[in-house]
Amino acid sequence: MTTKKVKVATVSLAGCFGCHMSFLDLDERLVDLVEHVQFDRSPLTDIEHCSDDCDIGLIEGGVCNSENVHVLREFRKQCKILVAVGACAINGGLPAMRNHISLEDCLNEAYMDGIGVENPQIPSDVELPLLLDKVHPLHEVVKIDYFLPGCPPSADVFWAFLTDLLAGREPALPYELIHFD
Amino acid sequence: MTKTFVIDGKTIPFEDGQTIMQAASAAGVYITHLCHNPQFTPHGSCKLCTVNVNGRNCSACTFPASEGQNVTNISKELNEDREKITQMLFVEGNHFCPSCEKTGNCQLQAVAYHLNMTDNHFPHFFENREVDASHPDVMIDHNRCIFCTLCVRASEQVDGKNVFAISGRGIDKRLVVNSPSGLLKDSALDVSDCAAHICPTGAILIKRTGYSVPIGQRIYDHAHIDAVALASEGEAHDH
Ligand code: SF4
Ligand code: SF4
Ligand code: FES
Numbered sequence: 001m002t003t004k005k006v007k008v009a010t011v012s013l014a015g016c017f018g019c020h021m022s023f024l025d026l027d028e029r030l031v032d033l034v035e036h037v038q039f040d041r042s043p044l045t046d047i048e049h050c051s052d053d054c055d056i057g058l059i060e061g062g063v064c065n066s067e068n069v070h071v072l073r074e075f076r077k078q079c080k081i082l083v084a085v086g087a088c089a090i091n092g093g094l095p096a097m098r099n100h101i102s103l104e105d106c107l108n109e110a111y112m113d114g115i116g117v118e119n120p121q122i123p124s125d126v127e128l129p130l131l132l133d134k135v136h137p138l139h140e141v142v143k144i145d146y147f148l149p150g151c152p153p154s155a156d157v158f159w160a161f162l163t164d165l166l167a168g169r170e171p172a173l174p175y176e177l178i179h180f181d
Numbered sequence: 182m183t184k185t186f187v188i189d190g191k192t193i194p195f196e197d198g199q200t201i202m203q204a205a206s207a208a209g210v211y212i213t214h215l216c217h218n219p220q221f222t223p224h225g226s227c228k229l230c231t232v233n234v235n236g237r238n239c240s241a242c243t244f245p246a247s248e249g250q251n252v253t254n255i256s257k258e259l260n261e262d263r264e265k266i267t268q269m270l271f272v273e274g275n276h277f278c279p280s281c282e283k284t285g286n287c288q289l290q291a292v293a294y295h296l297n298m299t300d301n302h303f304p305h306f307f308e309n310r311e312v313d314a315s316h317p318d319v320m321i322d323h324n325r326c327i328f329c330t331l332c333v334r335a336s337e338q339v340d341g342k343n344v345f346a347i348s349g350r351g352i353d354k355r356l357v358v359n360s361p362s363g364l365l366k367d368s369a370l371d372v373s374d375c376a377a378h379i380c381p382t383g384a385i386l387i388k389r390t391g392y393s394v395p396i397g398q399r400i401y402d403h404a405h406i407d408a409v410a411l412a413s414e415g416e417a418h419d420h
Contacts, residue, residue, distance in 0.1 A: 087279055090300050092307075097277060100309040140304050147300035151279035175405060178294050180278035181285065181396055 005038040013068040015061025019086040025155035050078035067129035076142040087151040096135040186250035195246040202242040211407035216329035217242035275324035282391035283383025285399025291406035316365035318372035326384040336376035
């Protein structure tokens with residue numbers, strides 16, 4: 001009898017993919033991991049939507065636009081355990097440093113008045129997700145079950161967390177693995 | 182005979198006039214704190230040092246030790262309260278540790294690590310606070326000030342200058358600088374002042390020193406704040 005593999009979905013919202021890169025730093029431990037884990041929706045698989053029985057959703061990045069909100073809600077609906085991964089998911093991180101500048105000023109700086117801008121215009125297309133007024137951490141939008149701090153969390157953090165969960169233990173990070181930087 | 186009280190089952194000797202915090206640190210017992218610094222008169226504002234004394238919660242940094250007290254310092258409930266307080270400090274300011282020079286050396290962050298805090302729990306204020314980089318050697322990033330008043334006390338009690346004060350109340354509380362323009366450059370602050378070096382967070386920073394010690398080799402990267410605090414307490418007594 002083979003035990004059913006645990007389904008893990010991952011996504012990067014308003015993040016830089018650094019957390020995903022750090023996850024890949026698991027290197028040869030990934031081989032052990034896929035013995036027990038099957039990747040569902042993730043930039044690593046190109047699966048576009050979560051299947052409705054995902055076990056773990058790992059979310060990198062905060063919420064900066066309307067699409068992020070929809071994706072995050074899909075993850076909450078489809079995943080049993082939702083994990084905020086990294087500084088941006090936890091407190092908005094670097095993208096949230098725009099929160100004390102008005103959206104209008106941000107857009108003007110980037111697309112109208114910034115140095116080297118050619119053909120200045122604010123992008124506006126139905127295909128483009130609308131920017132939110134402020135960047136928000138995940139827990140302000142949906143319930144989050146666990147948080148993995150770090151910018152990015154090291155591969156050891158992912159390993160400690162996932163091996164705890166897979167072994168049926170309550171995940172607990174040792175002191176050495178809790179970092180906000 | 183020495184007078185004693187009990188913290189978490191351990192007998193602590195004390196002298197009259199000592200606070201619970203002073204007696205505990207001298208006896209090698211760490212009580213979480215941020216606004217307390219053994220060099221200065223206690224302020225009792227951050228409430229991280231809240232302990233239970235004979236059934237009542239008190240601030241250990243201001244509460245006098247007395248004979249026969251039964252004090253609880255470590256309990257799930259007290260540590261959860263401390264975590265919530267720390268989370269409130271994080272959401273009230275703007276703490277983006279990856280871009281803060283103080284990271285790894287910051288007591289606010291180290292207390293969070295110590296309490297096993299992995300998230301901020303509350304909605305963030307994302308309030309707009311100023312940075313004052315006007316002084317040639319020292320800068321203030323108000324985004325990271327937790328109003329512990331240590332700079333205020335250091336300037337007053339050690340430097341004899343009164344460069345800093347807290348103005349306003351409650352949510353409108355702000356650190357203000359005593360100068361005609363309100364800017365640090367027009368104040369009496371000198372880079373060698375105690376007040377320039379006392380901040381437990383990254384709110385007051387010395388310019389051009391930020392990364393002299395690389396991230397990963399900083400005070401709290403590997404050591405718990407309780408061990409660091411007790412060791413420095415020991416040093417203070419040896420000298
Ligand atoms: S002051 Fe401390 S808690 Fe705040 S951003 Fe800097 S390192 Fe982080
Ligand atoms: S600037 Fe630093 S020392 Fe002064 S009140 Fe704020 S946190 Fe405390
Ligand atoms: S350390 Fe006692 S109230 Fe801050």
